[in-house]
Structure formats: structure tokens, C-alpha cells
Amino acid sequence: MTQKIDQDHSRFRKIVRGKIKQNLRKYITQGELVGRQGKDKISVPLPQIEVPRFRYGQKNQGGVGQGPGNEGDPLSPGEEQPGQGPAGNQPGEHVLEVEVTFEELAEILGEELELPRIEPKGRKTLTTRKERFTSIRLTGPESLRHFKRTFKRALRRQIAMGVYNPDRPVIIPVREDKRYRSWKVEYLPETNAVIIYIMDVSGSMGDEQKEIVRIESFWIDTWLRSQYDGIESRYIIHDATAKEVDRDTFFRTRESGGTMISSAYKLCAKMIEEEYPASEWNIYPFHFSDGDNWSVDDTGLCIKLLREEILPASNIFCYGQVESPYGSGQFLKDLKDHFSEEEDTLVTSEIKGRDAIVDSIRTFLSKGR
């Protein structure tokens, strides 16, 4: 059902996104809903626009509260909002804490960035058999006997036969009473997906650059996980040579030395060929680099690998170039030169800093593939 408020709401969203009414942009305050996911704190943005008025400055005014305690005692967290006085004091400075699950997070991300839901590539016929214990049978192995149902049947029978004595409630199941759990076969459409993260860890990638990659891949992970049931992640790091690592190492390693991107692409292509046949898998390689490659020849090799092996197999291949003080950024230009706009399996994005992460995620995922 559409509501009248939808129009106002979408107008507000547009202002927040900066599409209309730029003059209000500076009044947007980033309120947030804060949640926890394990150890990590997650905040869900709750932007507000506070139109300026003649108002008192804040100056930690304090307020009036009620409860036990002596002068000088600290207030417990959560009570310290001076804005909570009556008669509409300053709104919008509360920090609200909520539990947010990954699904909700992904949903919010999708909503914020207007991401389309992903259409898995065309193999809807592929199904898996799954056995689920959802039904009951009269026969079966004792190990699967349904205790509760069995005794219920027995009780019913005893009451019907008039042998049940409430004062001495002894229930003895006989063979006819026994009930066994049984399974039904369900056919589920299968969607397998794998994300292959590739990161350049050569000397020119500093901590800040890695942090950007980390944040971005976290959000990509969250989104793709919400779209596929079973999803695998693989991590490849490379400098002049490439190797597969676990998640932790992926984000921590700092190597030095040269950069040969082709080494990583070779490994990636090999991985796809051996483990993830393109007919059965949705494949998402993400490559993050500062765009410095060793030689023109190597770049040529990369392009060949991409065109012949990786791109045909992938749903989408994303190249994110993180700006670093050392990198030349040449690789992005090379990619753009060799791949025309129509070949939209390849998506590139330039990440100039933390602020650009959101836009970059949008570029990568807005294709809906």
C-alpha cells in the first residue's frame, strides 16, 4: 500500500543523498543507531536535518533527574542526555543501541545504496536434494522414535480402553503406539557463490590503503552473503608472486617489493578452473590495488588472462584502485583502454579515500549480477 508519507519520505531521502536542495546539506546530522555484531560495533545511520533556529548554545547544560545517589556520583551510561527534558528540548543527539543482524545490515546497505537484488546467472535448473526430518511414520528404526508422540498415542489408547489410572499414571507404549520421525526430500534450487578477493600487498600499499580495502570488503561480503545462501570467500595476496592466504593474513600482511598483477590473475584463473566451474558457480573476483604494475608486458598478460579466462567465468569482475602516495595508478587506465564500456563484466572504481568507499561499493554492486 502506498502511503501519503512516502512522497515526503523520498524527498527527505533525496536531500540526504544530496540529490536535491544542496543548501540543506550542511544541516544534516549523522545520528545513528548503534548495534553490535560480536565484538564489532555497527552503526546504522539515522540522518536528520536540523534547520537552524534561534536556539540556546549547548554548553553542557545538564538537567534534572530522579533517583538515588549522592552529589558527585556519576550517572550510569544512557542517562546523560540533557536533551530529555520536557517540552521538546534539543532533539536528535541520542545514541540508540540496537542489535543488528547481518541480514538487517545487508538490507540497510541495499536500501541506502539502492542496490538491486542479484539475479544468479542462468542455471535455475540446478537443484540439490535435501532431506529434512519433517514427517512421522508408523515404522522406523528405534533410534528415530518420536518419544513424545509415542507416549501421547499410548496415553490416548489407555484412556480409551479405560485402563489409565490418574492416581498411578503408568503409560506403557505398545507396538501400535510407536511413532517414528521420517524425512521428506526437498529439492532446493542451488546457488553457489564464491568471492575471490585479490589484494596487492606490495610496498606501495600502506596501512591506510589496506584499511580501506578491509572496510570495503566487509561491506561487499555482507551484501553478497545476504544474496546467496552458501558463499565461499577466498583470499589471494600478491606482490611479484601470488599466494592464497586465510582471511586474517589477507588483511595483515605487508610485503615489500615489486608488483606483478598477472601472478595473482594466474592463480585466480587456476582456482576458478579447478574448483569453481563456471557453470555451477557465481564467481565474484574483487581486485584491490594501487594501480602500479611492474611492466607493460605484464599488464598485457593480465589483460589476456582477464579476457580469456577470468571474465567469461565471472558474474562480475571488480577492480578497485586505492589511491596511494606511491602508486602511479596506471593499471586502471590500461584496463579502461583495453576494455570498452560494453564489456560490463568488468567494473572499475577509483577509491580516493575512506569517503569514497560508499560510492565504490555502489559502483561494484549496482549491476545486480
Add this chain to the structure above:
Amino acid sequence: MMLPPYLYDIQREIEGYARGYGLDFYEQVFEILDYKTMNEVAAYGGFPTRYPHWRFGMEYEQLSKSYAYGLSKIYEMVINNDPCYAYLLEGNSLVDQKLVIAHVCAHNDFFKNNYYFSKTNRKMIDEMANHATRIRRHMERVGVDRVENFIDVCYSIDNLVDPMSMFIQREPMPKPRARDEEEERPRQFKLKAKSYMDKYINPPTVEEAGPKPDEEEKVEIRKFPVRPQRDVLKFLIDHAPLDPWQQDLLEIVREEAYYYAPQGMTKIMNEGWASYWHSKIMTQKALTDAEVIDYADHASGVLGGSRSLNPYKIGIELFRHIEERWNTGRFGKEWDECDDLAAKRNWDRKLGLGREKIFQVRSIYNDVMFIDEFFTEDFCREQLFYTFGWNERTERWEIQSRQYQQIKGQLLSMLTNGSNPHIEVEDANFENRGELLLRHRHEGVDLRVDWARDTLSNLYKVWRRPVNIATTLEEKSKILSFDGKAHQERAGTP
């Protein structure tokens, strides 16, 4: 959605109890809303038909997000209108619905009988719809963006009203002197003449050339407005060079601000009154045995919770305190002058005036007066009130004081003028250049300067001449100005 029959019966039943206690309310129309519609209506300030504006969308987003994460839930909404409309949330338990209906009866009674609501428009549902129609029409004529931008401007100054002005009959402003009056002025340069000779002996040109009018005008220069005017919006509507549609928008915003003002002025009393009565009606009449636990659960949710100031809690406790005092006769000269603590503790004159007193209080008080008169030292101590503030040294919020005077002072300063600074129009011909001068009557807290500047920019869009505000910043008198291009700050006169 209309009320289902079983709730309708409950409504009749509870209204009966409420009338039995002497509550006097407008006819009530209840509707059941699902949470989405509830959030929508709440975002519109209680009215299903409002003009389109993004800030309602912002409200809506906030309400629905915090509902979705289980942080808040709107149980009910009451509209000050005749008949009184009230919305119930679909899916509330039956106990909750009963409670809410009782609560609504008391709110409704408060709207109808409290003095500060006496000037509000009781056909506001229709009025709001009319406003929406008018604004939509302006949007069609001059364009959505222009109208919306101007609403933003109005919205930025909509706290510059004077809620008390509704109750004050001021002398009418002296009218600017009309032409015919001028002619009646005694003409001192007149030579004696018979009427038919007059125009020859005293030709009009001589009169005009006379030195008199000039001098006279100098004396005539007066300040405008003659007295500072607190209803800045009204002043702008009357005197700013606005297009008719802009004037209309400003009038709408002002009208709505005045409609909502009494609710801000009586928040504590209104919620306290409603809570007092729902608890009375529920515990004495409407509850069945099976519902007691649910009821207690709900009541503790609304009245308990965090230690920060809860208008429901302080309101209901104060009403109970007043009732207790007037029942036992703990007021008046005798009580005040009694120094014997033991006698005070057992004081009971068996007057039984409590009920009568609280009805009187609900009729003629507002929050400021309510706290000022009935927030007694005893009450303050019993209810464990304190003030808190930020301690710079320990970098944490701390309980600052349990001193009665400080607590009361803090409470009153929070309530006065709804925490809005006191601002009035001082001069509409400032510097003799048609500039607008507002004055902020400084009461200890400075204005937020960056916002004040931006508000001036908005005001400029209304006044279309340079605008100034005289205020005090860090104990120095200042005038902030905006001339359409740049902001200025200079020393001012206090």
C-alpha cells in the same frame, strides 16, 4: 479503520467510568491503525492530512526505524479537536487498549478544560486539511521548489511566536495618521477670512511653503513598532514585503505553531493528568483480575524506566501529591508556619478537598505555574530529584546537586518559553534604513552563533532588507547582522 464492536463496547464502558469521576470531554472517535499508518500519522503531528514537506518524511523515517529495531512504539495518539480523534495501535493487547482509552479520555478532558487550550482551533483537522489544500495550490502556481524553500524559511523561524499573546488584549496599535486627519490640523498660519474669501487670502501654496510641516515631522519620527513585539511571525506577516503566497504560507506556519504551543506548555500536566486517570480508572473499575499483571507491566514501562526526567512520572506524582495535601489540609498559613515536624508528619485536617483541587489545577495552570506552585521541598525530597551536569575534570556526567532551590530553578528554566530564547522585534527601521532589529533578552545562556547567523540569512529572505539581532555573547553586547551578502558582528548596546 473503525473500532471493532468489542472495543466499541469497552469504549462506552470506560467513558462511563470517566464521566462518573467528573471528567468532561468532547465526543471521541477512536480508530485502529496498523503501525505503518500510525507512524505516518504521528510523523504528520497527528493529522492524516498535512501539506507535503520533507520534514514529515524525516520524522517518519525516525519513527519507523526505531519501531523496526524495537526501540519505541506509539501506543496511542490523541488530537485536540472537537470531536476528539484518537488512534489506537492495531495488535495492542486488550489491557493496553483499555488503558489507552482511559488515558485518552483524560487527555481529552484536559484539552477541553485547560485554560491554555481555550483559544485553540477545535476544528483543526479540517483546518489542517485546508492548509494542505492552500499550500498545494500555491505549489501548482509558483512551483514546488519555491514553495518548499519558503516553508523551510518559515520553519526556521517558527519558534519566534508568543504563546501568551493569545490571552492578552493589547491596546490596538496607533494607526498611521490618515490623510484627512492631516487636514484637520489647526492651521496656525491662517489669516482671518470669510469662508468665501478663504482660498484667496490663504492660498494653499502658501501653506505648503510654510516652515511648519518639516519641523512637525521631525517630532513625529517614532520608533516602529512602538513597543517591542514578541510575536515576530505576526509582525513579519503584517509588515514584511511578501508576495501574497508567501504571506499565506507564513500565516499557515504561524497558525500551526499556535495550535501546538499549548501542548508544549502543558506537557507535564497533560501527561500527568492522563496517567493519573488511567491508573485510577483501571485499578478501581476497569481491570479484570486476569489483566492485573499485564497492566502492572505496562504501567512500569511508562512510568519507570530510566532516571532521566519523565513527564508522565513527575506529572502523575505531583497530581497525587496535591490531592494528598488538599485531602489532609496540608496547605495554607497554618501549615506553612508550623515548625513541629511530628505534628507535620501526622497532619490531617480531614478536609477531603483533594479531588476538587486537582480539577481546579487542571483547569487553570500550565507547566511553569504547576511546578512553581506545587513542586515543594517535601515533594522534591520524597521523589529523589537531583540536577546533573558535565564535570570537566572527571569528564563524565555527574549528579550535581540535591538542593531544592537549584533543582526547581533548573526545572523552571527548562520549561520557560519551551526552552526557546526570548526574542522580539525591537525596530523595523533600524539605522533609519528600514533594517530589522531583533533583540534577544539574554537570560544567562548564549545563542548558538552559527545557527543564529543562518537563521538571519533565512530572515533576510522574508524581510528583504538587512536583518540584525542584538544579543549578548560571552557577556558582551553584540549585534549580529546579515545584509544579504555577508555576516557581521559588532558591539551593540545592551
